[in-house]
Amino acid sequence: MLKDITLGQFFPGTTVVHRLDPRTKLILTVLYIVLLFIAVSWASYGVVFLFLVCSICLSRIRLKAILSGLKPLVILILITGLLNLFYTRGEHLLFRVWKISVYWEGVRTAVLMALRIMLLITGTLLLTYTTSPIQLTDGLEKLLNPLKKLRVPVHELSMMMSIALRFIPTLIEETDKIMNAQKARGAEFDTGNIFQKAKAMLPLLVPLFISAFRRADELATAMESRCYHGGEGRTKLKVLRMERRDWIALTVGVLLLVLVILLRRLGL
């Protein structure tokens, strides 16, 4: 059934990585991305890679899950690699076929770029694999809190996001039901050309939209009945608290940043 799909790709667990405050993980992820972009040498890549491997080991996320997360992006990685391979010019020509010349520098950049994308994806995968969507929105809301002064509706945005997450499974289930009901009336969703297919979607989309609006209306009434009146004066069941492990993790992150900057300075 459709509703069995794991959404947001969150794998619940109790490891250190899981228990880290979502804010810590968000900051570390940003830091990690910065690291990847200032890392230029093999040595600095090695440092970043080591950091990632350690984190994955600590989180007990299986390699298989990470590989399956990378799979949909293989083509993107290949294209980036090939573009870099053919378009980078340098001094050490490796070979030339017809109008295409490949330089040693091209090979280097291609491999580094492919590596960079893979590391980038793996790092963000690790964040979503170990942090529930609700924790993520909570963390984001807290981190973006200062923006409230600039009249950015931070609370409203994060409430919208968590409600959207809450209703995804419900709407998927509903799609399933309506689809079956229309199939029972002879609808065919997978035959014909693109226009016929689009037209065949109407009996699915119209009821789905109407139902979504009805749900939104009822939910708003229910939320108001439960004293919802925006973010003002709101407390939280689960207060995010920075623990020792969070400070340690952040310190490690900053040290790595310093290390990579040093390596860059030293030209290593």
Next chain:
Amino acid sequence: MKIIRTEKLTFRYDAEDKGEPILKSLDLEIEEGTFVAVLGHNGSGKSTLAKHMNGILLPSGGKVWIDGMDTAEEDRLLDIRRTVGMVFQNPDNQIVANVVEDDVAFGPENMGVPSPEIRIRVDEALKDVGMYEYRTHAPHLLSGGQKQRVAIAGIVAMRPRCIVLDEPTAMLDPSGRRDVLETVHRLNREHGITVLLITHHMDECIGADRLIVMSDGQIIADGTPREVFPRVEMLRGSGLDVPATVGLMFELRKAGFDLPLDALSVEECAEALYRVFA
């Protein structure tokens, strides 16, 4: 102590509308701590009445007081809503969070209850409705009856003095319906919470202290279930039915037997029949 009082409550959706109002000058008083069932066919105005109990709808004419507070006074709205909690028909459309305990915490969070206190309230509320073991589950994987009990816990955690339930069992199967009803009765009995149960299922009214029957925006009967159910013709005339036990007694009385019409439960009915037919 009257927790709910309405005076000449009239409601129409459109102020310009000159047609029949949905609620026609209702006078109603609900005693604190009682279990009141409101019975009526679809379109009788019973859900509209419910939505006046916490200021979701405001009267077109007349007044509604909740614990002495006029629902039309906007700055009392939050106080009114923490006094009267509301549970709706579709459990899916009132659950906000994707973890059970986070959802139950939603009301107290809005009320600004301190975090440690929210924890206590959430745990107690979940135990009250028998859903404590499910506190870390995702609501969409629960059954309808379980979801509805989570929704009730979400209200209980706000510690209201009155709960209004608008057809809470209409979308549930018999076992879910039974669980929800037992839960509501227990909350009334053990915590003294006033319950206003809106329904069109006769059987759900049998255990109530008071039964109000609505038809076309008016109250057409008001009394204990024992007083109201014997009025079989009146109930059937307004598109309702009577419990099968009462229906059976009614038919036998027509055939000339001397049987009571207020033997509502299966046991009472069997006892009465035994006395006459043995």
Next chain:
Amino acid sequence: MSPLIETKKLTHIYSEGTPFEHVAVRDVDFSAARGEFIGIIGHTGSGKSTFVQHLNGILKPTSGSVLLEGEDVNGSAAVTRRVRGRVGLVFQYPEYQLFEETVRADIAYGPKNMKLGKEEIEQRVLEAADFVGLEASLLDHSPFDLSGGQKRRAAIAGVIAMRPDVLVLDEPTAGLDPRGREEIIRNICRYHDAVGGTVLYITHSMEDIARFATRLVVFNRGQIALDGAPEEVFRHVEELERIGLTVPSVTKVFSILRSRGLEVAEGIYTVDAAVEALLRLKGGGGNA
């Protein structure tokens, strides 16, 4: 009589091979003849809804087969397409499937998919609307302007308009008040009497269906637990209660009376039958 529709060793397993694996229906042999009005009863999760979704090929069996007049409904895509029109399936809360601009167009959706002619479609729409008691004047309204009960009936008409030989309804009266329930059941009976097809009516409420059904099939844990005429099935009060089904209160009253020594028949489930049985006991009139 040879069966109109039958299942042979029908098994359905959801999410086979994953941690969510769940056997919904197990080795069900079932057959229904033309003209039967069958009540299918069971609590949530008993497999009854999964079972009926196989009858028109919406769900494919994990193993076993479904035969309509001896032909496997999953034999080929063409057969399945034909079967969709012959086995009409009305899902729970069918009003959520309405989508057209007018009630008329919505009811016509099924027949149109069957590639019927224009006049034929129009005739079927009128006929179906009549069966469910929708006034012709409502046909040009938007289905979203109808009342709850009318929407429900319009949606049922959308399936009836395909003139199915087998009409399957999953909880068609859920959420309606007593008058609305009564009307829907009466409309379905009228359709059944007029067309002579087979009706499968799924419900939790035995009280509702027992008055109309010629046969009751009770599902429990993905299998058929009881199958027979209503008075036959209602003899098994204890078994029904053990399965977790609510036995009609009249039946309960009578089982108490029997246990106290009154000689009344077993398997009584309607008020009318109860009155008759008690009057017979007294030898006719009352004592007033």
